[in-house]
């Protein structure tokens with residue numbers, strides 16, 4: 001089995017095709033130590049940093065993007081398969097109201113296709129498998145007992161209603177922000193999802209959306225996340241976060257989601273410097289000196305487009321205001337991995353299943369059919385999330401594979417135990433991400449420190465999906481944050 005590093009390296013070179021010209025280590029400015037000068041230095045070549053760079057360049061500014069890894073895309077990553085295909089180790093799906101990511105992909109000629117969603121979902125609960133239709137009266141709600149369903153419907157409607165009271169640009173100013181930020185989602189669920197089967201549904205929804213347990217999250221943060229699952233004309237809903245059809249998992253990208261940052265970076269040419277982890281950002285008169293391994297950039301403005309806890313690992317001189325530093329001390333990454341098993345065919349389809357599981361047990365409790373659009377081979381993708389992810393952080397790949405395939409065989413039968421390939425991407429172990437899909441806030445963080453999330457510090461500006469108003473935590477949020485920060489910088493440059 002190839003290591004994660006080998007896979008990611010291949011993904012840039014192999015999956016990029018013509019779009020990657022100018023981005024290999026040899027041509028992207030990594031060969032020798034260099035000193036560069038620019039109007040703006042962008043730290044991080046994820047979707048946020050690259051989008052910011054695109055808009056700044058379009059406005060006539062000179063830009064250098066410093067990227068720590070040997071590839072662009074950050075939390076978006078195509079992984080090559082031995083069969084010539086690829087799979088996605090990070091952000092993958094988009095859905096309705098994720099307009100900015102869709103517009104970006106359209107502008108780069110990256111098309112979408114529907115996530116496989118034909119056939120029945122599978123509920124695995126209390127040791128029993130129950131296939132269920134996703135287009136019935138209850139939508140795709142798993143078939144739990146009637147009392148649980150009634151309770152769950154009320155809880156869901158309440159969450160959506162409360163989320164409407166959250167201003168997405170400043171959730172800490174909601175009238176009840178203090179009350180909501182005093183409790184965890186777990187505390188709130190225990191008081192409201194009083195039927196055990198209903199609580200189970202929200203527990204699964206929580207780990208699926210946040211890759212965090214309900215006890216880790218402020219209730220205010222959860223309401224903000226729901227409010228952010230929309231756009232200026234469509235208020236966010238929980239359903240839009242959790243659904244496949246009509247929700248955030250509706251579409252995938254032809255060629256894999258990393259095609260978007262790869263093609264975007266290609267438009268920036270040698271402005272993007274790979275293998276350049278930024279170590280220090282030092283103010284020097286009216287300029288900033290950004291020092292990375294192999295490259296030093298002097299710029300009038302700096303955009304830091306990396307996740308908050310990772311931004312905190314850069315040394316700032318002078319030190320950042322306490323509010324900003326304490327914020328980043330309190331926004332840990334959630335815990336996530338993806339396990340993708342490859343088969344000759346998507347055999348579960350013949351059994352009338354769409355590959356989507358909701359389970360109350362196992363290392364993987366949520367799966368998708370990640371086969372390519374032509375179904376030339378089968379791919380089952382499972383999320384390893386929250387407590388389960390942490391449990392397996394230090395396990396060998398063989399141990400994780402055995403545990404995951406045991407789950408897949410339980411859900412889809414013995415055929416699932418013998419894939420032709422198995423790919424594992426554990427984000428908790430990635431130096432420049434250390435978890436995912438997003439930074440999370442426990443009680444007390446948003447109300448005490450929230451205003452420091454986007455507030456520039458002198459000439460240093462903050463981007464990244466965590467700073468978005470809509471679709472925080474998603475690729476769309478990253479793109480929106482890049483667009484916002486470019487406007488912010490252009491207003492003062």
Ligand SMILES: Cc1cc2nc3c(=O)[nH]c(=O)nc-3n(C[C@H](O)[C@H](O)[C@H](O)COP(=O)(O)OP(=O)(O)OC[C@H]3O[C@@H](n4cnc5c(N)ncnc54)[C@H](O)[C@@H]3O)c2cc1C
Pocket residue numbers: 043044045046047048049066067068069072073074075076089090091092093094276277278279305306307310311314336337338427432433435436437438463464465466473474475476477478
């Ligand atoms: C397993 C998983 C599944 C996901 N699923 C989805 C999904 O289906 N749909 C969806 O929309 N979103 C999904 N997401 C979330 C989505 O991938 C992210 O929200 C988005 O990619 C974040 O982009 P970003 O630019 O804000 O940050 P990042 O992608 O994290 O980019 C930050 C960049 O900064 C670099 N960097 C870090 N430190 C330094 C440094 N010191 N110097 C220089 N560079 C540095 C990093 O290497 C990285 O390239 C998922 C994420 C994960 C991990």
